[in-house]
Amino acid sequence: MTRRPRxxxxxxxxxxxxxxxxxxxxxxxxxxxxxxxxxxxxxxAAELGYVPNSLARGLRTQxxxxxxxxxxxxxxxxxxGQLIQGAQDAAWEAGYLLMLVNxxxxxTLEEHAVxxxxxxxxxxxxxxxMYHRSVTLPRxxxxxxxxxxxxxPAEGATTFVVPDEQQGAQSAVExxxxxxxxxIGFVRDLHDGPAVDRRLRGYEETLTxxxxxxxxxxxxxxxxxxxxxxxxxxxxxxxxxxxSAIFAFNDQMAIGVYRAAAARGxxxxxxxxxxxxxxxxxxSSELTPGLTTMALPHREMGRLxxxxxxxxxxxxxxxxxxxxxxxxVRRGSVGPASPAAATPH
Amino acid sequence: MTRRPRxxxxxxxxxxxxxxxxxxxxxxxxxxxxxxxxxxxxxxAAELGYVPNSLARGLRTQxxxxxxxxxxxxxxxxxxGQLIQGAQDAAWEAGYLLMLVNxxxxxTLEEHAVxxxxxxxxxxxxxxxMYHRSVTLPRxxxxxxxxxxxxxPAEGATTFVVPDEQQGAQSAVExxxxxxxxxIGFVRDLHDGPAVDRRLRGYEETLTxxxxxxxxxxxxxxxxxxxxxxxxxxxxxxxxxxxSAIFAFNDQMAIGVYRAAAARGxxxxxxxxxxxxxxxxxxSSELTPGLTTMALPHREMGRLxxxxxxxxxxxxxxxxxxxxxxxxVRRGSVGPASPAAATPH
DNA sequence: CTGAAAGCGCTTACAG
DNA sequence: CTGAAAGCGCTTACAG
Numbered sequence: 007m008t009r010r011p012r013x014x015x016x017x018x019x020x021x022x023x024x025x026x027x028x029x030x031x032x033x034x035x036x037x038x039x040x041x042x043x044x045x046x047x048x049x050x051a052a053e054l055g056y057v058p059n060s061l062a063r064g065l066r067t068q069x070x071x072x073x074x075x076x077x078x079x080x081x082x083x084x085x086x087g088q089l090i091q092g093a094q095d096a097a098w099e100a101g102y103l104l105m106l107v108n109x110x111x112x113x114t115l116e117e118h119a120v121x122x123x124x125x126x127x128x129x130x131x132x133x134x135x136m137y138h139r140s141v142t143l144p145r146x147x148x149x150x151x152x153x154x155x156x157x158x159p160a161e162g163a164t165t166f167v168v169p170d171e172q173q174g175a176q177s178a179v180e181x182x183x184x185x186x187x188x189x190i191g192f193v194r195d196l197h198d199g200p201a202v203d204r205r206l207r208g209y210e211e212t213l214t215x216x217x218x219x220x221x222x223x224x225x226x227x228x229x230x231x232x233x234x235x236x237x238x239x240x241x242x243x244x245x246x247x248x249x250s251a252i253f254a255f256n257d258q259m260a261i262g263v264y265r266a267a268a269a270r271g272x273x274x275x276x277x278x279x280x281x282x283x284x285x286x287x288x289x290s291s292e293l294t295p296g297l298t299t300m301a302l303p304h305r306e307m308g309r310l311x312x313x314x315x316x317x318x319x320x321x322x323x324x325x326x327x328x329x330x331x332x333x334x335v336r337r338g339s340v341g342p343a344s345p346a347a348a349t350p351h
Numbered sequence: 352m353t354r355r356p357r358x359x360x361x362x363x364x365x366x367x368x369x370x371x372x373x374x375x376x377x378x379x380x381x382x383x384x385x386x387x388x389x390x391x392x393x394x395x396a397a398e399l400g401y402v403p404n405s406l407a408r409g410l411r412t413q414x415x416x417x418x419x420x421x422x423x424x425x426x427x428x429x430x431x432g433q434l435i436q437g438a439q440d441a442a443w444e445a446g447y448l449l450m451l452v453n454x455x456x457x458x459t460l461e462e463h464a465v466x467x468x469x470x471x472x473x474x475x476x477x478x479x480x481m482y483h484r485s486v487t488l489p490r491x492x493x494x495x496x497x498x499x500x501x502x503x504p505a506e507g508a509t510t511f512v513v514p515d516e517q518q519g520a521q522s523a524v525e526x527x528x529x530x531x532x533x534x535i536g537f538v539r540d541l542h543d544g545p546a547v548d549r550r551l552r553g554y555e556e557t558l559t560x561x562x563x564x565x566x567x568x569x570x571x572x573x574x575x576x577x578x579x580x581x582x583x584x585x586x587x588x589x590x591x592x593x594x595s596a597i598f599a600f601n602d603q604m605a606i607g608v609y610r611a612a613a614a615r616g617x618x619x620x621x622x623x624x625x626x627x628x629x630x631x632x633x634x635s636s637e638l639t640p641g642l643t644t645m646a647l648p649h650r651e652m653g654r655l656x657x658x659x660x661x662x663x664x665x666x667x668x669x670x671x672x673x674x675x676x677x678x679x680v681r682r683g684s685v686g687p688a689s690p691a692a693a694t695p696h
Numbered sequence: 697c698t699g700a701a702a703g704c705g706c707t708t709a710c711a712g
Numbered sequence: 713c714t715g716a717a718a719g720c721g722c723t724t725a726c727a728g
Contacts, residue, residue, distance in 0.1 A: 025708080025717095028708085034708085062705035063706050091453055103450050103452065107439065125404070126416070368699045370700080377723080384698075406722090
């Protein structure tokens with residue numbers, strides 16, 4: 007393998023100075039180069055297969071053309087890929103490449119990693135978390151343009167991109183109301199957090215907006231896994247006045263709702279409508295009937311975050327909170343409310 | 352934010368030349384520097400929070416300290432994370448950072464991306480695919496140390512890291528034989544490929560090794576999704592002499608096996624044992640009973656690939672084929688063979 | 697044991 | 713319209 011050509015090789019072949027090659031290949035503003043010279047330079051570069059060395063360029067311009075993608079354990083979840091994909095696509099279009107680091111939530115590793123990333127002169131950082139939560143940025147990130155992905159800053163005014171949880175919950179409930187449901191249960195996570203808080207608010211406000219009663223007895227707290235969903239739905243289905251529809255905090259809990267229904271001979275969607283959240287596709291598409299659920303717009307979030315980061319790096323004002331809408335994905339778990347709804351048989 | 356310190360700043364503070372700082376901080380071989388000088392340099396570096404600029408270093412040393420991770424659509428599958436995580440961990444330990452590019456299988460994009468990556472002077476490339484298959488490396492990669500991840504080279508002697516499919520199938524069948532099964536069905540993918548070919552061979556050879564009949568009627572070809580698994584298992588369960596156990600090509604097909612069994616009143620594992628492949632955890636752990644399956648060692652594969660790549664970059668001979676064992680993950684779908692096995696009731 | 701010089705491969709004022 | 717020079721921040725022979 008022969009050595010890669012340098013700018014000087016192109017200059018010699020074209021019979022010009024290296025600086026002229028640089029100016030031509032970069033289309034430098036305000037530099038006047040004769041058309042014939044341009045052509046000669048371009049031809050020479052093409053002939054040699056010249057590709058500029060980004061390290062040398064970065065050293066000179068103080069821009070590396072790379073962005074850090076730092077995440078806790080995100081890359082190991084099924085969603086992560088979309089977040090990365092979206093960020094990468096937007097970065098790519100703007101001429102940036104992503105340097106990836108997964109910290110596994112280890113703060114010491116995180117600090118070392120950020121140091122290594124800064125050493126590589128990344129132009130900015132995307133800081134992503136596994137699910138929507140509140141975080142404190144590590145100090146090593148100080149001074150580097152940073153955008154949070156799927157989390158919000160516990161302090162400070164860092165730009166952040168998160169799903170519009172409240173709108174998602176609102177759309178979910180409206181989907182049910184539209185099908186005639188009037189008593190709608192909500193099986194929620196045990197713990198509070200940005201996601202559950204906003205989904206709960208969206209649920210309550212939408213009920214109110216439609217003149218429906220907000221019955222605390224219809225909201226059951228449980229662990230946010232399928233077993234928890236099973237138990238929570240059990241409480242609802244076994245109550246005096248069972249709901250005709252259940253909105254599950256997430257798809258894992260929705261699996262449990264299916265189980266609770268099956269155990270009681272309650273059919274979905276004939277006797278009970280179910281709507282989930284997250285669109286964990288391996289789950290939602292494999293259930294019978296398929297689960298109607300709110301999708302988390304990970305790809306779009308990744309795109310927007312990268313775009314915002316690049317803009318800030320280029321001097322734009324921090325964008326602050328960026329909410330990305332969650333679209334409904336209709337499968338088969340929502341049907342019309344029937345008078346006999348949720349009555350065990 | 353004040354400008355980051357350069358090596359000259361450290362040198363001035365320590366009262367030495369920049370070259371001495373470099374030698375001390377890099378622990379350069381064969382360079383004799385007085386202990387007291389070393390201490391002064393280290394103290395000065397620490398005081399200023401000095402971090403060398405990798406771009407400048409890379410320009411000089413012709414090593415960027417970065418590795419490319421190129422994949423088709425891998426980052427969007429649940430497995431991808433582990434592959435990346437393993438590669439990243441190993442790279443990190445060796446002082447490398449990963450630059451990620453997802454091509455989505457687009458060859459034009461791939462070519463541009465590789466060019467950009469080479470422009471960034473990556474020291475080597477990991478080329479990963481979504482599932483075990485045969486690939487032809489793009490020419491733009493010529494001359495760059497490369498290791499294939501989860502795929503094998505259609506031509507050439509590129510080092511590649513893949514799961515040991517045959518051993519996996521062997522372990523799966525032995526797990527069933529150990530439980531007394533003698534008639535074991537195999538529901539396989541419609542198409543041939545490195546994975547299915549080797550799993551089939553492992554299945555057949557293990558049966559033979561145990562003196563069991565290899566009945567072509569026990570191998571059913573279908574689409575490798577749950578619907579396909581459902582149909583294939585149906586054929587097996589409805590046959591004259593149904594098997595007491597089914598080995599599914601992958602977990603998606605295993606879901607279908609569960610469905611076919613349920614539809615016929617065949618209980619798992621009492622009447623029928625099932626073992627899958629892939630350990631698609633969202634699936635395998637949510638089924639009832641939990642699915643016993645062969646895990647794809649993605650994390651380990653990522654580790655080994657990165658290690659092999661770095662070794663080659665450092666002058667080692669290409670390692671060729673690297674097989675990584677697939678461990679069995681026991682849940683609840685394998686039980687003892689019973690005489691009444693798989694008899695519908 | 698330590699320092700001065702050259703050079704990695706670019707880009708950017710600055711001359712002409 | 714084009715070229716010569718300086719410099720980005722390091723490391724590496726080479727002197728001394």
